[in-house]
Amino acid sequence: MKKIYLAAVIFMAFVLLLARTGIAPRSYQDGLYASYIIDGDTIELSNGQRVRYIGIDTPEMRERKGLGWLYNPRPYAKEAKDFNQRLVNGKPIRLEFDVQKNDKYGRLLAYVYVGEKMVNLEMVKEGYAMIYAYPPNIKYAEEFLEAQRFARENEKGLWSGLESNVISSSQARQNVGMLRMVEAQVYDTFLSNKLLILNCRDNFKVVIFRDNLESFPKEVLRSPESYFKY
Incomplete structure (x- = not known):
């Protein structure tokens, strides 16, 4: 089983695809x-x-x-x-x-x-x-992604101390609605036409919508189970 680390609002781990559309703003x-x-x-x-x-x-x-x-x-x-x-x-x-x-x-x-x-x-x-x-x-998805990367790497604001205070998946229930870095062990995966579910210990699940998987390495789509599991 592979350990994964997630920075997310507990039980709301939606990983968003960020891509330009090239469509100009209206006004x-x-x-x-x-x-x-x-x-x-x-x-x-x-x-x-x-x-x-x-x-x-x-x-x-x-x-x-x-x-x-x-x-x-x-x-x-x-x-x-x-x-x-x-x-x-x-x-x-x-x-x-x-x-x-x-x-x-x-x-x-x-x-x-x-x-x-x-x-x-x-x-x-x-x-x-x-x-x-x-x-x-x-339109500015890439700029937002870069800004968040900067904030996280420099521990700005809500990212302050986040990575140095990792909680286990067993503690997730006590942190509902909070921003936390979660350590979880994946034991099973489910991939459909709409989403990928990572089933972890302690009844902790991660949901990644299908369209958003393009932001992950290609190995995830080819074989999510072998990518996330030991």
Whole structure:
């Protein structure tokens, strides 16, 4: 059995394929200001519109409780919100749109700029956000991947001390919703047309969607069992 190391939100180990599409963004919008910072990846504009940053995800400030929401900041949620506020508060911002301009909640999906600095990218580079590539809005996927690699190698923000504090798969249940580096032993694999599942000891599973396997070595597709198992 081969040991694998995973940096993921426990039981949400979705490994995202990051690739350029070559499709140009639709348009820009400038002359805007943020009137309210909701969290690390969402702001409200002075005109009342809400903007969800493309390509990133930050720890949540609230959690769903019944039909409502409960204020319960995850680790680094406050820090991410504060850093976002320092970047955009009181400053003119510019929005760059990708292929899809709105999400199902009606929020604008955008790359947010202050001057020439992309706020989305800064959030990842400084370790306050993780990459979240969701097609078709993946124009800057490679840049986000490089920024996250930099943050992780330099132990920025939420990556601080992560690799020096590895937990076992048996401890995963006590760390649900937390960002942790997990050591797991793969004893079986399952590959279908849609996904690859790594079955590990202690009832720990890793799910990798089929389209995302291109970011792994080719040996994984040829024989995932021999690649991940001893």
